[in-house]
Amino acid sequence: xxxxxxxxxxxxxxxxxxxxxxxxxxxxxxxxxxxxxxxxxxxxxxxxxxxxxxxxxxxxxxxxxxxxxxxxxxxxxxxxxxxxxxxxxxxxxxxxxxxxxxxxxxxxxxxxxxxxxxxxxxxxxxxxxxxxxxxxxxxxxxxxxxxxxxxxxxxxxxxxxxxxxxxxxxxxxxxxxxxxxxxxxxxxxxxxxxxxxxxxxxxxxxxxxxxxxxxxxxxxxxxxxxxxxxxxxxxxxxxxxxxxxxxxxxxxxxxxxxxxxxxxxxxxxxxxxxxxxxxxxxxxxxxxxxxxxxxxxxxxxxxxxxxxxxxxxxxxxxxxxxxxxxxxxxxxxxxxxxxxxxxxxxxxxxxxxxxxxxxxxxxxxxxxxxxxxxxxxxxxxxxxxxxxxxxxxxxxxxxxxxxxxxxxxxxxxxxxx
Amino acid sequence: xxxxxxxxxxxxxxxxxxxxxxxxxxxxxxxxxxxxxxxxxxxxxxxxxxxxxxxxxxxxxxxxxxxxxxxxxxxxxxxxxxxxxxxxxxxxx
Numbered sequence: 001x002x003x004x005x006x007x008x009x010x011x012x013x014x015x016x017x018x019x020x021x022x023x024x025x026x027x028x029x030x031x032x033x034x035x036x037x038x039x040x041x042x043x044x045x046x047x048x049x050x051x052x053x054x055x056x057x058x059x060x061x062x063x064x065x066x067x068x069x070x071x072x073x074x075x076x077x078x079x080x081x082x083x084x085x086x087x088x089x090x091x092x093x094x095x096x097x098x099x100x101x102x103x104x105x106x107x108x109x110x111x112x113x114x115x116x117x118x119x120x121x122x123x124x125x126x127x128x129x130x131x132x133x134x135x136x137x138x139x140x141x142x143x144x145x146x147x148x149x150x151x152x153x154x155x156x157x158x159x160x161x162x163x164x165x166x167x168x169x170x171x172x173x174x175x176x177x178x179x180x181x182x183x184x185x186x187x188x189x190x191x192x193x194x195x196x197x198x199x200x201x202x203x204x205x206x207x208x209x210x211x212x213x214x215x216x217x218x219x220x221x222x223x224x225x226x227x228x229x230x231x232x233x234x235x236x237x238x239x240x241x242x243x244x245x246x247x248x249x250x251x252x253x254x255x256x257x258x259x260x261x262x263x264x265x266x267x268x269x270x271x272x273x274x275x276x277x278x279x280x281x282x283x284x285x286x287x288x289x290x291x292x293x294x295x296x297x298x299x300x301x302x303x304x305x306x307x308x309x310x311x312x313x314x315x316x317x318x319x320x321x322x323x324x325x326x327x328x329x330x331x332x333x334x335x336x337x338x339x340x341x342x343x344x345x346x347x348x349x350x351x352x353x354x355x356x357x358x359x360x361x362x363x364x365x366x367x368x369x370x371x372x373x374x375x376x377x378x379x380x381x382x383x384x385x386x387x388x389x390x391x392x393x394x395x396x397x398x399x400x401x402x403x404x405x406x407x408x409x410x411x412x413x414x415x416x417x
Numbered sequence: 418x419x420x421x422x423x424x425x426x427x428x429x430x431x432x433x434x435x436x437x438x439x440x441x442x443x444x445x446x447x448x449x450x451x452x453x454x455x456x457x458x459x460x461x462x463x464x465x466x467x468x469x470x471x472x473x474x475x476x477x478x479x480x481x482x483x484x485x486x487x488x489x490x491x492x493x494x495x496x497x498x499x500x501x502x503x504x505x506x507x508x509x510x
Contacts, residue, residue, distance in 0.1 A: 241465040252461035254439075255490070300436040303467045303491045309418050310432045343461040400457040412460050413438065 003107055022188055023067075023195035028202050031228035032060045034382055035220050036235060037207050037243060039063025041072040041183075042360055042367065043235035044190035045375020046382070047199040048106075053376070054383035057198035061191075062222060064206035068187040071238055074305075074337035075368040076260050076282065076294045078273050080117040080178035081142055084133045085407050087393035088346055089140045094390055095373030096177060102372060108189030110181050111287065115272050117178035118147065118156075120322075122167040122278040130173040137175075145174045158269055158325050165321045167278035180273060180284050180292075186371055209246050216355045217247065233358040233382050235374075238303075238338035240361030247354055251361070252343040252399050254414035256297045258365045259307030259315070261334040263326070265289035274322070281318035290332060293319060297339070297365070299415045307336040339365050344398075345417030346405035349378050349391040358382050359396065364417055419493060423476045424484050424500050437473035439463055440485045441505070467491060471505055 001007060001020050011018055034050060036043045039061045051057040079099050081092035103110045121127040134144035148171050153161035161169050191201055202224065210232065211219040219228045236243050241251050266289050275282040280296040295315025298308050312334065320327055342348060342362035347370065349360050360378045363370065377388035387395070398404055410416040419431035445451055445459055464470065470490050475483045487497040487505065497506045 239467075241463075242467055250458075250462045251465070252457070252463065254463050254465050255467070300472070300488075301465065301470060301490050302493065304493060308431065343463070399461040400453045402453075414463070415436065 022192040023201050026200045026202070028060060028205065028222075028224055028227050029200065031230075032200070033058040033230040034233065035059075035227060035229035035231070036061045036233050037220065038234060038236035039067050039187075039191070039201060039203065040070050040235065040237070041186050041190060041371035042237070042363075042374045042378070043233075044187060044194055044201070045371050046233060046235060046360065046378045047201075047375075048190050048194040048197065049375045049379035050383060051194060051197035051199055054379060056383055059194075059198075060200045060202055060227065061194070062205045062207055062220065062227070063201070063203045064223075066203050067191050067201065068184045071337045071339075071367065072187040072371075073184050074260065074335060075183055075365075076284070076292050077180045077183045077286075077368060078117065078178070078282065078284065079112070079181055079369040080175050080273075081369070082117065082119070082133065082137060082144065082173065082175045082178065083407055084136050085405055086140065087405050088407055089137065089142060091373055091377070091390045091394070092370060093140065093142050094376070095370050098372035098376065099181065099369075100177070102181075102186075102189070106189040106193045108185065108192055110185045110189050112179065112181040114177050114179040115284075116174055116176045117273040117275070118152070118172045118174045119275045120152075120172045120277040121170045123170070126277055127170050130171075134173050143175055143177050145176065147172045147174050156270065156272065156274060158323055159274065160322060160324055167321070172277075178273065180286075182287075183368060186368075190371075190375070207243060207246070210357075212247070215353075217357050231356045231358065231382055233360060233378060235360040235378065237340040237361045237363045237367055240340045240359065244352075244359060244361075247357055249352060249354070249359075251348070251359075251396075253340050253362050254301050254343075255303055256300070256339050256341045256415055257302040257304055257307055257336040258294065258297050258339050259312060259334065259336045260292065260294045261312065262286070262290040262292050262332050263329045264332045266291065266329065269325075276318045276322055279314065279318040281315050281322070283319060283323075291326070291329070297341070297415050301414075303338050305336050305338060307334070339363070341414035341417060343412045343414055344404035344406045345408055345410060347374070347394055348396055349374060349381060350387065350395040351381065351385070352396060419495070421474060421486065421495065422498050423479060423482075424498055425480050425482055426476060429476070429479060433476060433478040434474050435477040437475055437483065440471040440473045469496060469508065
């Protein structure tokens with residue numbers, strides 16, 4: 001059933017008892033042309049674009065838990081494309097373009113809100129670096145704008161733009177087309193749209209191994225039995241190493257935990273996304289009024305979906321320096337998600353040494369904004385057995401050839417990216 | 418909050434320490450002899466287990482000395498601590 005004002009009115013008069021399930025709940029078939037492991041945003045988007053762009057609809061998405069229960073439902077919902085290096089810039093910019101039309105395309109309200117993403121600068125060196133990044137973004141056709149301290153003080157009245165903080169604000173790099181989206185809605189919208197095109201979404205189905213014949217994977221062993229597969233794509237960021245390990249692949253990835261937390265609901269006070277530059281902290285306000293916040297990784301590998309207190313305290317301290325008004329606000333929830341941290345800080349969307357086994361992972365802590373483009377290019381890579389123009393650099397081999405994509409210039413240490 | 422037993426200073430809170438990555442990744446004896454693939458293995462490939470991981474820590478805000486820790490990556494339980502150069506203890510069953 002298409003969602004529209006008419007279906008809403010019709011259902012309103014029918015007591016809202018006629019709504020369909022958003023997606024089907026089929027029993028797994030014996031064999032699929034493509035099996036996608038991982039029912040997060042990336043896996044569901046991949047299945048959707050396989051069916052929509054490439055006419056491959058005999059597809060299963062296997063999810064060990066439930067749709068929206070993993071990292072897709074755990075992130076801080078920020079969408080942006082303010083990258084410096086060309087390979088990342090063009091990829092994330094395509095993603096941002098898809099975001100701007102996603103609700104219409106999926107017939108599902110993803111509540112995308114291009115409210116702007118502002119990175120604050122606190123030192124002259126940082127300002128020069130932001131100028132450099134902003135100029136490269138403009139050269140790549142991406143919007144970027146320098147805001148002075150006075151601009152920012154008018155734009156975010158509650159932000160402390162005085163000389164009082166330990167690291168006063170000099171200015172900031174703004175991307176106005178960036179913003180936030182409702183993270184669950186992205187997973188649900190893709191699941192519904194993919195299911196309508198014939199994709200089977202199979203929840204509570206954990207992959208336990210792969211059956212091989214020569215250099216090919218022929219079936220996926222799951223907690224719900226064996227499922228034959230013409231091609232297999234994995235989109236299981238956080239657990240890429242484990243799943244790739246089942247076919248003997250070792251990856252340049254460490255799994256780390258990233259925390260996020262929300263305050264009690266407040267009246268509207270922040271209508272953009274703002275990030276702190278003298279530490280690591282970012283914040284936006286959800287439509288429900290909660291302040292959504294995040295900071296650094298915990299800095300040591302972890303598969304625990306919960307974080308430790310010292311990092312939380314550091315993030316909150318940075319937040320209070322920016323917004324002293326928040327000193328008595330109470331935290332409501334706090335959680336963690338497991339991140340695939342690659343050793344160059346950029347994702348891997350690529351073919352692997354195994355003929356029909358494809359890898360989508362290494363999203364570090366920036367996977368949410370990539371969801372549409374990630375699915376778009378991964379579907380292309382699987383359907384054509386060759387990368388899309390936008391992900392030809394995001395290979396596994398780049399770590400051997402030296403073509404790493406290190407946007408931050410941090411070097412081969414996972415937790416520094 | 419982890420509590421980590423520095424082999425020289427005793428048990429302290431996590432905030433005194435810095436993480437130094439996977440342990441027992443020795444710098445190659447002759448880096449020029451390595452192929453690109455072998456160099457990538459040394460520089461970029463990591464074990465990343467969901468379970469026990471042997472890793473290096475440094476007591477940054479204490480004695481500033483390095484040591485090895487065996488820690489579980491889900492429970493964060495520390496199962497062994499040993500000094501550089503010492504053999505890793507046998508894994509618990």
